[in-house]
Amino acid sequence: MSSTVKILTVGSAVGSIRDLFAKIKAIDAKHGKFDLVLCTGDFFGPPKNQDEYIEEDEAMQLLNGTLEAPVECYIMQGEYPLPPPVIEKFAKTSGQLAKSVFLLHKSGLMTTAHGLRIACLGGIYDSKLYHAAETLHGFTSPYFTSLTMEKLLSNTMTESTPASANSKISSYTSLASIKASTSTSPLVDILLTNTFPADVTALSSVQLPSPSFPTTEGAEPVADLVRRTKPRYHFVAGGGSKQTPMFWEREPFTWDDENGRVSRFISLGAFGGESTPSTGKKQRWFYAFSIAPLSPNSPQTARPANSTGNPFTERTVPRGMKRPFESGNAEGENFRWGNVKQSGKRSRVEGGQEGKPPAGYKCKICESPDHFINDCPDRAKPKEGYICKICKEPGHFVRDCPTKHQVGDTGGRKPPEGYVCRACGSEAHFIQDCPVASQPQSSRGHRGPPKEIAPDQCWFCLSNPNLAKHLIVSIGSECYVTLPKGQIIPTHSSSNHPRGKVPAVPGGGHVLIVPISHYTTYASIPPDLAEPIIEETEKYKSALRAFYAAYDAHPIAFEVGRLSAKGGHAHVQVVPVPKSISADQIAEWFISEGKRLGIDLEFDESTGPPSAGDRGYFRVDLPDGRRLVHHLKDGVPFSVQFGRQVIVSLLAMPERFDWKECAQSEEDDKADAQNFKEAFIQYDPTL
Structure with missing residues (x-):
């Protein structure tokens, strides 16, 4: 070598x-x-x-x-x-x-x-x-x-x-x-x-x-x-x-x-x-x-004679650019895998050097004093006897299972059961991998308005034969509650997140409250039908708040009310977080991350959903009853994963961002649903 x-x-x-x-x-x-x-x-x-x-x-x-x-x-x-x-x-x-x-x-x-x-x-x-x-x-x-x-x-x-x-x-x-x-x-x-x-x-x-x-x-x-x-x-x-x-x-x-x-x-x-x-x-x-490769023992590189200031860290007006370099964050924009809020450089642990553990620290996995537990190389290795829940084979975690990354008919990732490409109708590839969708508009003709999602194709309609009914934990008169696929809270892999702030709610506790009737958003429900649906939704929220409190946690609820020609199905996601994370901290986290992404969140004093005249909205219910809302704007993109993005960062588990990477076997999902139902039964407002 x-x-x-x-x-x-x-x-x-x-x-x-x-x-x-x-x-x-x-x-x-x-x-x-x-x-x-x-x-x-x-x-x-x-x-x-x-x-x-x-x-x-x-x-x-x-x-x-x-x-x-x-x-x-x-x-x-x-x-x-x-x-x-x-x-x-x-x-x-x-x-x-x-x-x-x-x-x-x-x-x-x-x-x-x-x-x-x-x-x-x-x-x-x-x-x-x-x-x-x-x-x-x-x-x-x-x-x-x-x-x-x-x-x-x-x-x-x-x-x-x-x-x-x-x-x-x-x-x-x-x-x-x-x-x-x-x-x-x-x-x-x-x-x-x-x-x-x-x-x-x-x-x-x-x-x-x-x-x-x-x-x-x-x-x-x-x-x-x-x-x-x-x-x-x-x-x-x-x-x-x-x-x-x-x-x-x-x-x-x-x-x-x-x-x-x-x-x-x-x-x-x-x-x-x-x-x-x-x-x-x-x-x-x-x-x-x-x-030549560098190592921790490599000598410091001599500064080249013709070197300049660093264009990515020093504030200046770049040559040829019309706007000044954005200040206020020397590390640049924080993407979902970084820290959401930084107030200046500091050590990861008080008293330690930048990026290094302080004196007396030992990794709890290998007892080494040279790295934090989250940086331990042994952390990525399954323990002896560990069996992947998906393929039933040893040697890798569920998140690394090769069967999770099977390819579709065009070489991209294989969609989950029930997915239908909106461009060509195939069930064997995602729309971004579709050869029809990738053709220029002139070569494939005018496709017309997007095809509306029918109830038998909707992931949330009870009439859909592909609905994951084994995840449903409660059914009321107007709504039902279900665990999502790939929930934020790790239940069978919490040991893989030693720095994560994982609440101890049985079954994880991350749920969706879904109206039984098919409406795009809560705001789009006709006024004469909305009252009982909203009332039962609020009852479920109150019950979940009391349920989480028994495990020293409180809820964050959020809804993406995005109107589109394709439709969708209204639902509210509710996620438990430890009570040690206050409502003020949660609000600050959402507002700060939203500002970074151009999403203006404001406190909303009104009750009920935003008016149906709005193009769309994103709403967060804080644990103390306050509410944040962002009104979607025409021509300005908004990621439906924004709520999950903020919460996984808040809980110090950024690796839980992609729900597909968090998906479990049906056996584990059924176990989570059963654990949740048994613990929630005394709080369920429909019983």
């Missing part, structure tokens, strides 16, 4: 795969040998019709093995959706497209055998879509979203090791392998993104290749990703769809809070792209460098 790794990074091939491999072979013969090649941007180029992917196509030749790479290559998604045959091969092989060609996940992390951590964020940024997504966007979508970013940030807190001493790169593509072990730091050595970070040109005196560079593509979420991961090298494909990819290498800059860690930023031109209009020449498209 050598002390340094020699890497060649290249710009977008844009479909010129054979020519790129020939150039890589020539460069490797003259300047190599390279350990690996990182291919940024669009490797396959713009999408084609399905019938254009024939044997003569270079992408197909790569997939069938007739076109070979001279050096191990790692490619990413650029600004376009990936070809369907590529997605299909990725799903079957977990990322290996050919003998020496591997596709990085859209939000992937890999660790080389040398110990280098390489992170990748594929796709392009759209501020209107970023927070609106309800599910992760796959390779059939050109966009990355807040959920993509959250997955990447959570992956940076994991580390993988090579499968064998002879393996150059460890397995990194499956979620199970990514979560196999826990890292003590989110820092990465190399970051690959297709989108520029906001503010990267600030404090730089290097001439820009274009007056608009790179303001047409700069994204604050990518800047926050840089602040969180502090990459030693950050490569961007350059340009995107709005301008010709251009080469630009910024002066290095340092991170004072990481022992002077040095970062370098490089934008690459495209190998297979067009020439620059002003010069008629192609931009520089490759960058070779050597890098």
Whole structure:
């Protein structure tokens, strides 16, 4: 194992795969040998019709093995959706497209055998879509979203090791392998993104290749990703769809809070792209460098002579930008996996050094004094005798079960039973993976208004044969109460959350109050029918408050009253939290997180649901009876997972954000429902 790794990074091939491999072979013969090649941007180029992917196509030749790479290559998604045959091969092989060609996940992390951590964020940024997504966007979508970013940030807190001493790169593509072990730091050595970070040109005196560079593509979420991961090298494909990819290498800059860690930023031109209009020449498209892994004992890196201030932490007006850098949070925006509220840097434990335990601290798992219990590497390993509740096999937790990530007919994640794609009617893929939905509007025709969800397809209507009736814990005259799939409160895996604030309510206690009749929101219920439904809903809320109190907890109730042509089914989610978390703290948490995301929450003095004339609303009932409300605005996206996002952060369990990752076996769900019913029976207002 050598002390340094020699890497060649290249710009977008844009479909010129054979020519790129020939150039890589020539460069490797003259300047190599390279350990690996990182291919940024669009490797396959713009999408084609399905019938254009024939044997003569270079992408197909790569997939069938007739076109070979001279050096191990790692490619990413650029600004376009990936070809369907590529997605299909990725799903079957977990990322290996050919003998020496591997596709990085859209939000992937890999660790080389040398110990280098390489992170990748594929796709392009759209501020209107970023927070609106309800599910992760796959390779059939050109966009990355807040959920993509959250997955990447959570992956940076994991580390993988090579499968064998002879393996150059460890397995990194499956979620199970990514979560196999826990890292003590989110820092990465190399970051690959297709989108520029906001503010990267600030404090730089290097001439820009274009007056608009790179303001047409700069994204604050990518800047926050840089602040969180502090990459030693950050490569961007350059340009995107709005301008010709251009080469630009910024002066290095340092991170004072990481022992002077040095970062370098490089934008690459495209190998297979067009020439620059002003010069008629192609931009520089490759960058070779050597890098050595860092260890805790590595000496502090000398500050480069040409280094500048850090553009991501120092307040300034970035060159070419019209707005000032947002102040008030030196760590950048907090995504769901970070702290929601920060009032300045401080130690995790009073008296300890930044990120290190104080004197006398010992990890309760392995008794080591060098790390906190949440950072213990043994925490990610099941104890001897542990059996996964889903596949009944040992060796992994339920959250890492490979059967949870089966693929659908288009290569994306397989939907749960009862899901129907609204674009084509298939039950075998999500709409973001649908080939019909991904086609341009002109090629598939006008689809008309969204199809309204019928009661027999609604997840909450009792008439739906696929309704999870085993989770229902109480049925009244107008409403019923059910445990949700993948509830926030861990019941069979609480030991996996040693820092979580887990209430001791039997069965978990996270429930939904659902009107039996099908209405989109509580506000849309006709006035002459609303009174008994609302009255019974409030009775259930009161009963749950008394029930939780017996276990030293109190409730947070919230409703997303989102009106849409597709419809939906009104329901209120009620989650118990420990009484040690006061109503004022809960209110402050929601308001602070809402402000960060552009969601203006205000105290509402009215009673009952918001008026039916509103487009939609989000409402929170605090434990002390006060109420917060946000009125949804036309054209402004709102994530239906906002309430869950805040609560999992409040309970210090951000890994419980994705309900699908928290799903249990039917056996465990039935046990939770039975435990809840037996304890709730004396409070049930319908009995």
